[in-house]
Amino acid sequence: MHVVSPRLQRFLLVVASVAMSAGVVARAEATAQSAVVDGVKKASAAYAEAFNKGDFAALADQWTTRAELVEGGATLFGRDTIVESIKAWRGRHPQSTLEIEVRDVEVIAEPLARVAGVMRFRQKAGDKPLESRFTGLRVREGDTWRIAESRVIPAHKTALDELEWILGTWQAEVADRATIELTYEKALGDYAIVGRVKITPKPGKALLLPNGIEALEVIHADRDAGLIRSWIFDSTGARAEGFFEWDGTSFEKVMTGTPADAVRGRVAKWVQVISPAGEGRVTTHMIERSIDDVEVPDAAPLNFKKIR
Numbered sequence: 534m535h536v537v538s539p540r541l542q543r544f545l546l547v548v549a550s551v552a553m554s555a556g557v558v559a560r561a562e563a564t565a566q567s568a569v570v571d572g573v574k575k576a577s578a579a580y581a582e583a584f585n586k587g588d589f590a591a592l593a594d595q596w597t598t599r600a601e602l603v604e605g606g607a608t609l610f611g612r613d614t615i616v617e618s619i620k621a622w623r624g625r626h627p628q629s630t631l632e633i634e635v636r637d638v639e640v641i642a643e644p645l646a647r648v649a650g651v652m653r654f655r656q657k658a659g660d661k662p663l664e665s666r667f668t669g670l671r672v673r674e675g676d677t678w679r680i681a682e683s684r685v686i687p688a689h690k691t692a693l694d695e696l697e698w699i700l701g702t703w704q705a706e707v708a709d710r711a712t713i714e715l716t717y718e719k720a721l722g723d724y725a726i727v728g729r730v731k732i733t734p735k736p737g738k739a740l741l742l743p744n745g746i747e748a749l750e751v752i753h754a755d756r757d758a759g760l761i762r763s764w765i766f767d768s769t770g771a772r773a774e775g776f777f778e779w780d781g782t783s784f785e786k787v788m789t790g791t792p793a794d795a796v797r798g799r800v801a802k803w804v805q806v807i808s809p810a811g812e813g814r815v816t817t818h819m820i821e822r823s824i825d826d827v828e829v830p831d832a833a834p835l836n837f838k839k840i841r
């Protein structure tokens with residue numbers, strides 16, 4: 534019969550105790566992980582429910598005070614700015630619904646979790662869902678898992694949805710000098726928006742360009758950069774390219790190009806602020822203008838009305 538020494542017995546007891554403790558810790562960690570996953574999934578479901586009900590107070594409670602949202606090349610800072618942007622989008626799509634599928638939850642450090650998944654929007658019942666991928670950070674504040682950071686990557690074909698309101702024909706009067714007409718339509722299988730601009734001078738007001746000015750704009754989503762880009766060419770020989778930014782209330786089109794042949798200078802720069810006002814109205818304002826880095830005064834704002 535083999536006799537185990539007291540020293541070996543103590544060692545085996547220690548090993549068994551450590552193994553049992555490790556098992557307890559592993560089970561505790563698994564339980565904690567499961568609780569985090571459940572909490573994040575419940576918070577995501579509550580987010581979708583609040584969106585679908587138009588409950589913006591409940592939506593606001595989902596974000597931390599200093600949250601950050603990156604979407605479509607634009608970055609929004611702060612809970613209030615983010616919720617106002619969502620409210621504006623919801624106002625343009627009042628029948629829209631949202632479904633959120635959480636696919637991965639990683640506990641970084643209590644109480645912080647990295648979340649990834651898919652969002653599916655329908656503009657109205659029966660529509661094919663528009664799918665976007667998202668990643669983000671949720672932090673537990675009290676009993677609530679709030680969003681501290683979110684990055685949304687729209688599906689390539691749906692990246693232009695934020696500009697869908699611009700489709701149609703718009704018109705503005707430039708005092709007693711000219712009429713500006715803009716027409717935008719989807720093209721290339723809905724992967725692009727094509728715009729046509731016609732500036733028609735009032736009788737007796739065309740000194741240099743009696744036939745006015747025509748321009749062509751192509752708007753396309755850059756999938757890799759996450760930006761919406763614009764290219765413009767007009768009948769004076771000018772051309773420009775740039776990208777859209779969104780601050781939650783207005784779009785800014787940041788442009789750089791070559792001015793008209795009749796203009797001295799090689800490089801023209803400007804920012805076009807585009808502010809939808811609802812009810813078929815929008816204001817545009819050309820600011821931060823320069824030619825060869827020499828500042829040019831801002832243009833007067835233009836008020837467009839949708840005519841068809």
